[in-house]
Amino acid sequence: MIFSLTVTILTESLIVLGYCRWCEKPVGSIWMTSICANVITQLLLWSVLIISSQHYLLVLLVTEIMIWIIEGAALYSVPANRLQRTDALLLSLCMNLVSFALGWFLPI
Numbered sequence: 001m002i003f004s005l006t007v008t009i010l011t012e013s014l015i016v017l018g019y020c021r022w023c024e025k026p027v028g029s030i031w032m033t034s035i036c037a038n039v040i041t042q043l044l045l046w047s048v049l050i051i052s053s054q055h056y057l058l059v060l061l062v063t064e065i066m067i068w069i070i071e072g073a074a075l076y077s078v079p080a081n082r083l084q085r086t087d088a089l090l091l092s093l094c095m096n097l098v099s100f101a102l103g104w105f106l107p108i
Contacts, residue, residue: 004103005042009035011102012095019091029080034095037074041067068096 016034020027045063052059072092076085083091 001042001046004046005038007102007106008042008099009038011099012038015095015098016091019094023087025082026080029078030075030083030091033075033078033081034071037071041070044070064096064100068092071096 012034013031016031017027019025020030045067048059048063049056068089069092072085072089075081075083075092076088081088
């Protein structure tokens with residue numbers, strides 16, 4: 001779980017840094033929000049996957065959608081991030097798609 005969290009945070013941090021530079025948004029607050037949200041959502045993901053091991057792919061899909069929304073809401077809810085709702089959800093979607101794809105192909 002620690003390795004998975006580390007890979008997720010590193011991967012999603014690169015997305016955050018690129019987004020912030022491209023859109024001229026505050027790196028520090030968005031990055032810290034992303035890290036805090038990732039710690040919470042990774043715990044959620046692993047807990048749900050451990051409890052619901054019978055329908056792994058369905059549970060994974062539903063949980064990943066929930067994570068996307070939770071992280072998007074977290075990014076939007078911090079005023080210092082200066083993100084509109086759609087921007088926060090889009091950033092969260094990009095972060096999670098990239099880390100999900102990487103996690104799918106790595107033996108994590």
